[in-house]
Amino acid sequence: MQLTVSKHVAFFQRHLILLPNPYEEHDSERMALGFFCLLGLDLLNSLDKVSKEDRESWIEWIYRNYILMNCEDSNCKYAGFRGFATGGTSLTVEQEPQLAATSFAISNLLLLGDDLSRIDKHAVEQFLSLCQLPGGHFKSTASSTCYDQDMRQLYLATTIATLLDISFPHIELSFQYILHCQNYEGGFSLIPFAEAHAGATFCALASLRLLVNIISIQKQPKLATLDNDSIPKHYALQDYIPDTKKLITWLVKRQQISGGFNGRTNKDHDTCYSYWVQGSLQLLGASQFISHNNVKSFLLNQTQHNFGGFSKVAGEFPDVLHSSLGLYALAFNDETxxxxxxxxxxxPTRRMPNYS
Structure with a gap:
């Protein structure tokens, strides 16, 4: 089966206008849902189908969710984005900036062509510092005490620092935290001594790549992109990972007979892991060890939906997350x-800001 481009474009356009009922419980995550729709359209080279009026309206909506808050000691301010304005207009704990919403908001603005000039970068730097924990990992908000303190938040922080070209707090602590999360199987876990997971492994490797890049640009001119061929050889990830061979073996074993990938040992395949696993192997320069044709067949023949979009597994309805990540998985090996x-x-590389 071929990629049904027109159906996928229509799928993302529909979701940008009106979200179906199953998304109701994710209402506070509209910033993320919008990102997956915009990303999907851009991967299909169809973002120009968004009108100038809609583009400008969405940019303004994003900035309405930009929050500048006072630190507890009132001697500083920190800033970031929230996922959606819930619970009225007053700034409560539930309304404070979140790492995830901030990362998605910045990405949305770049996809929509905004120059990010309205963001107080120094205040966002302060936000990252407030979210970092003594172990080098991050919590989701400045006031959070127990939720989401794992590899995902660290990756979001490195993404924010990279996209805004701002300093990253205590790089050495975060670097060591990541390395401590590689487990006996070879993959990385969300927290030290937990089960290896493909999503956590991608977050770990991508965070290492971004941190290495942040370190390197402090000593030399800034790099235009973050791809392996743009980074000097002595900044290769293999130089830092305790057991690269075991890691690559574990990643390759995630590919199933179907051609798709699972995220953990003895689990079923899932469209999104075609992104997480392939992305990890791309970062390691080891994507030649999997069957790209089988991945493509799995996505196009099993989870590509007649309505447009991609589902998690065959037989389910499509959703915007699996649809955009399914397309991204195809894009890894198809620049035509x-x-x-x-x-x-x-x-997409064309959306990366150039601060050189």
């Missing part, structure tokens, strides 16, 4: 039909 994409950050 897709734009060139970044490996460590989920954006």
């Amino acid at each position: 039909n897709f734009p060139k994409v970044e490996h460590a950050i989920c954006l």
Whole structure:
């Protein structure tokens, strides 16, 4: 089966206008849902189908969710974005900036062509510092005490620092935290001594790549992109990972007979892991060890939906997350039909800001 481009374009356009009922419980995550729709259209080279009026309206909506808050001691301010304005207009704990919403908001603005000039970068730097924990990992908000303190938040922080070209707090602590999360199987876990997971492994490797890049640009001119061929040899990830061979073996074993990938040992395949696993192997320069034809067949013949979009597994309805990540997985190995994409950050290369 071929990629049904027109159906996929229509799928993302519909979701940008009106979200179906199953998304109701994710209402507070509209910033993320919008990102997956915009990313999907851009991967299909169809973002120009968005009208100038809609583009400007969406940019203004994003900035309405930009929050500047006072630190607890009132001697500083920190800033970021929230996922959606819930619970009225007063700034409560539930309304404070979140790492995830901030990362998605910045990516959305770049996809829509905004120059990010309205963002107080120093205040966002302060936000990252407030979210970092003594172990080098991050919590989701400045006031959070127990939720989401794992590899995902660290990756979001490195993405924010990279896209805004701002300093990253205590790089050495975060670097060591990541390395401590590689487990006996070879993959990385969300927290030390936990089960290896493909999503956590991608977050770990991408964070390492971005941190290495942040370190390197402090000593030399800034790099235009983050791809392996743009980074000096002595900044290769293999130089830092305790057991690269075991890691690559574990990643390759995630490919199933179907051609798709699972995220953990003894689990079923899932469209999104075609992105997480391939992205990890791309970062390691080891994508030659999997069957790209089988991945393509799995996505196009099993999870590509007649309505447009991609589902998690065959037989389910499509959703915007699996649809955009399914397209990204195809784009990794096809620059003829897709734009060139970044490996460590989920954006087409043409959308990356150039601070040189």
